[in-house]
Amino acid sequence: MWRRLFGLGQDAPRNEEEGRVEEERIGQATEKARRGLFGQIAGLFAADDPLTEELWDDLEALLIQADVGVETTQYLVNRTRDRCNRNGVRRAREAREMLKAEMVGVLQEQAGKRQAEARPYVLLVVGVNGAGKTTLIAKLAHRLKHQFGRSVMLAAGDTFRAAATEQLETWAGRVGVPIITRGQGADPGAVVYDAVDAALEQHVDVLIIDTAGRLHAKLNLMRELEKLRNIIRRRIPDAPHEVLLVIDATTGQNGVLQAKSFMQAVEVTDVAVTKLDGTAKGGIAFAIAQDIERPIRYIGTGEKMTDLAMFDSQAFVESLFADERER
Numbered sequence: 001m002w003r004r005l006f007g008l009g010q011d012a013p014r015n016e017e018e019g020r021v022e023e024e025r026i027g028q029a030t031e032k033a034r035r036g037l038f039g040q041i042a043g044l045f046a047a048d049d050p051l052t053e054e055l056w057d058d059l060e061a062l063l064i065q066a067d068v069g070v071e072t073t074q075y076l077v078n079r080t081r082d083r084c085n086r087n088g089v090r091r092a093r094e095a096r097e098m099l100k101a102e103m104v105g106v107l108q109e110q111a112g113k114r115q116a117e118a119r120p121y122v123l124l125v126v127g128v129n130g131a132g133k134t135t136l137i138a139k140l141a142h143r144l145k146h147q148f149g150r151s152v153m154l155a156a157g158d159t160f161r162a163a164a165t166e167q168l169e170t171w172a173g174r175v176g177v178p179i180i181t182r183g184q185g186a187d188p189g190a191v192v193y194d195a196v197d198a199a200l201e202q203h204v205d206v207l208i209i210d211t212a213g214r215l216h217a218k219l220n221l222m223r224e225l226e227k228l229r230n231i232i233r234r235r236i237p238d239a240p241h242e243v244l245l246v247i248d249a250t251t252g253q254n255g256v257l258q259a260k261s262f263m264q265a266v267e268v269t270d271v272a273v274t275k276l277d278g279t280a281k282g283g284i285a286f287a288i289a290q291d292i293e294r295p296i297r298y299i300g301t302g303e304k305m306t307d308l309a310m311f312d313s314q315a316f317v318e319s320l321f322a323d324e325r326e327r
Contacts, residue, residue, distance in 0.1 A: 023312070026311075026315050026319050028277060029300070030276065032282070034282075034319065034320055038283075038320040041063070049092045051092055056077055060077050063077070067253060067283040067287060068286045069290070069291060079105075084098050100318070103317045104317050108313045118236070120199040121242070123206060124225075125246060126213065127247065127248075131213065132274035132300060133158075136274055137208050138171035139305055142306070145176065151202075151204045153177060153180065154210070155208070156179060156182075157211045159212070161212065174305070175305070182194070189227050200235060200236075242269050244298075245292075246272050249273050249274065249284050256288065271288055271294050271296045273288065273298070273311075274299075274300040276299050276300060277307075285316065299316075
């Protein structure tokens with residue numbers, strides 16, 4: 001499918017070398033979490049001790065501290081206990097793989113539910129101010145152009161926030177991709193209209209549209225996003241093909257609450273988690289998968305342009321439990 005060919009999302013093809021690089025990036029992003037709370041969780045299941053109520057209570061407490069969320073934590077603990085009981089597992093070390101399997105299951109539940117074929121492929125990026133939308137757009141454009149050889153165009157639809165347009169212009173210049181802009185204070189709809197026209201005329205592969213992220217005016221935000229979607233669909237009826245919600249991992253459960261507000265404002269299809277390398281918690285990925293019910297497609301793994309990884313559920317969970325001495 002088109003997403004596979006263009007390297008958009010976790011279902012894109014990867015050879016052995018690309019897979020190794022992606023896993024290294026994920027490991028880099030989870031380093032603090034692995035040395036922090038998830039290191040403690042791994043420690044609970046490292047010994048050949050019997051499974052006790054105290055161990056399950058400790059697991060629940062650590063998962064909640066790690067931003068997994070109360071409901072998702074209870075789901076994981078109950079599912080792991082049930083799996084252990086069904087398989088006759090009585091020792092902590094044996095239960096480790098059961099817990100990891102349940103974690104992977106939570107993350108994979110939403111994966112691969114949607115595919116699309118289109119050119120230009122229109123990607124609408126949403127999220128609150130400060131979540132890292134602009135940097136994520138730059139990393140994604142760089143990835144598509146330099147790793148997959150695709151033509152990319154950016155649209156500066158966040159005309160409300162001061163310097164948002166200038167920042168995106170700077171990144172576009174660094175990546176070497178064209179950008180459509182009308183400057184701060186312009187009508188976002190006019191910017192998107194111009195961008196769709198230009199993308200069609202220039203036959204670009206991917207059009208990435210930035211949007212404003214002011215949640216304090218939710219009703220206006222909802223109307224604006226609806227307006228942008230309608231403008232896009234006048235020229236490309238099945239677009240936007242992807243609505244990518246950007247969530248800052250360092251905001252923890254507040255990020256999940258913000259995400260739910262955006263879910264009410266726009267038809268989110270996928271999630272990108274930024275600044276994961278900046279938090280020692282990391283459990284927000286599970287809360288997103290369970291509470292937002294959308295697949296995580298990308299995670300930010302650092303500050304460099306190349307620090308973006310396609311999200312791989314198995315690799316993510318393995319990295320959280322990896323022994324630092326083995327890395």
